[in-house]
Amino acid sequence: MEAVRQPLSLVRELYAARGAPADGDDFGVKDRFSELLADPAMAAQVPVLTEDTADLLPNQCLVRFRGMVGDMLNPEYYVGELQRADGTWATAKYADQLDEAVPRQDAGSTRIAERRPLLLVPVPAESAWAVAPRAEAARASLTGITGSEAAAASAGAGKRQRDAGAREAAAPAPAGPAEEDVSMSMMVSDATGQTTADDGDSAAARARQAGGPPPAAGPQEASSAGAAAPGADLPGGCCMAYVYDDQEVKLNDVVEVVGVLSRVPELAAAHMRQQEGGQPSSMLLDDILASHLPTSKAPRLHAILLSVERESGAAAGMPLAAADVAQARTRTLGFLSQVLGGDNLAAEYLLLQLLGRVHHRTAESAVGTLALNLVAEPNSPAAAAAQQLSAQPVQQAQQQLSALGAALAAALAALAPRCLALPLSVGALNARPWWPRRDQNSQRLVSGPLQLAANTQLVLDEAVLAAGTLNEVGLRNLGALHTLVTRQRVGYDFEYFSLDQPADAPVTVLSLGRSLLKDAVGLALPLRPTAPLADAAAVQAAATSADLPPLRAYLAAARSADFAIGPDMEAFLQQELAGARQKNRDINERTFHTWMNLARLLALSHGEAALTRERWQAMRAMEEARAARLAAPHAVRA
Incomplete structure (x- = not known):
């Protein structure tokens, strides 16, 4: 059950026990979680993330989510590994936040990795008879949450409401200049000055991938996200899933993801400051926020296991x-x-x-x-x-x-x-x-x-x-x-x-x-x-x-x-x-x-x-x- 409540602890144990690191190596995380969830009793303890259950799930617990790939953003870079003051290394994989402060980015103290963001949406036009059993299973899956955890979630420690941007924005301010913010530091924009909303996700890059000419720059591209609430165009029950391997996934695939639920209050605060005009707008900031919605609207899910639904x-x-x-x-x-x-x-x-x-x-x-x-x-x-x-x-x-x-x-x-x-x-x-x-x-x-x-x-x-x-x-x-x-x-x-x-x-x-x-x-x-x-x-x-x-x-x-x-x-x-x-x-x-x-x-x-x-x-x-x-x-x- 600890692997469900605190999956990142198991991830870090496996990282500490790894041998010589290899490029792209997941240090046995997928194999270990696959082995654990092969036990039906263990798999039944993994809560299901839905629009109805999201407010009751503790942050950084292991969850299961099923949805359709509604959009595929281009790969983004993040701080994958970092070196502590004592010379040991820690992994930031499958997480937006760490339990320890991230040091300043000295040469050789961090290793940049890549992950693929997928916007997962509820499967469109599903028939009522197909939806009802999954909704019931999602509610039943909450029984694995202890009373104290549920109380903490209801009190607001892990609770998210759909219109709770202001609640998230009231989170503590980032650490002082000696330490970078522990969640936003996972983004390469803080580490190297490059944007996580990779230009490959723009119309120009799509044109390059399609073999066509790049579009001419226009005033629309330089404009901010506008006054509309971030993610207002999305249906309820969406999720941003971050995939860390090269498993083939296509647009409109129906997938099931098992991963670490992550909430980042700083994102809501940044969106609110931008909407209220409390900070200067820039193409860099606009791109970052466009690709990183408030987690009250679209929870972040760091995928450990991903399977594509096939007819059988x-x-x-x-x-x-x-x-x-x-x-x-x-x-x-x-x-x-x-x-x-x-x-x-x-x-x-x-x-x-x-x-x-x-x-x-x-x-x-x-x-x-x-x-x-x-x-x-x-x-x-x-x-x-x-x-x-x-x-x-x-x-x-x-x-x-x-x-x-x-x-x-x-x-x-x-x-x-x-x-x-x-x-x-x-x-x-x-x-x-x-x-x-x-x-x-x-x-x-x-x-x-x-x-x-x-x-x-x-x-x-x-x-x-x-x-x-x-x-x-x-x-x-x-x-x-x-x-x-x-x-x-x-x-x-x-x-x-x-x-x-x-x-x-x-x-x-x-x-x-x-x-x-x-x-x-x-x-x-x-x-x-x-x-x-x-x-x-x-x-x-x-x-x-x-x-x-x-x-x-x-x-x-x-x-x-x-x-x-x-x-x-x-x-x-x-x-x-x-x-x-x-x-x-x-x-x-x-x-x-x-x-x-x-x-x-x-x-x-x-x-x-x-x-x-x-x-x-x-x-x-x-x-x-x-x-x-x-x-x-x-x-x-x-």
């Missing part, structure tokens, strides 16, 4: 018996069909949509996901439902979904771990950028709705679209959606240039007639309900009463399963393509790729890891039924 059917715990797969598939189709008014064909396509994931990329496309357009035809029951606004409460009118769009989003959220529904109304499209963009004042990414973790179902509700004019932002939002649908990429705007980032978000478009994204959405399917369509409240009630965990496990296992096409099937598919083109010259390479993807997903939905002729023929039957609907009078044309 085994982790989902789904039994692979054929009977169980068949039952789960039938129940999933029944649930989706009920939402869609008994339209079994639409339920089949929606099931395959839930299983789609990117498994191969080219420069111009991503293979594996579907772009499904469910069409409510004019004067149909589906159109009547789609033209009604949802009864669900919303904060802004421009965020209102149609009744059918809200029900569809509720159904996907009941089955998928992440689901985001966006209304494609003129007001919503014009209101704000949906793509992430770089704020040159804060030197951080300002997130947008399209910055998503992998395996996020995206529902685009065009049924709320009315006459109006799209402004420049609205047109760019449509362009960003087109790129996401066709290439599974999102362009991140760095003001002077744009960088495309990969995405993995299957898209379902609900439209009245032909979609705005008609050239991007590959599969259009007119809805033909035979019963009343469900509304969002009915879907949520059904999801609450139904036993959905086995269905979610089935979908997770099928989505993450491997798949293969045998040599005999390759020859068969070549003959199929040749025969299909002889019958219909409109069938092209894109059509065949769509068929291949549908057949793969259909086989996976049956728990099969290889394509068979039976599944190919079943897919062709589905496509013929879809084509028949498209060919019907007054039907939308693909």
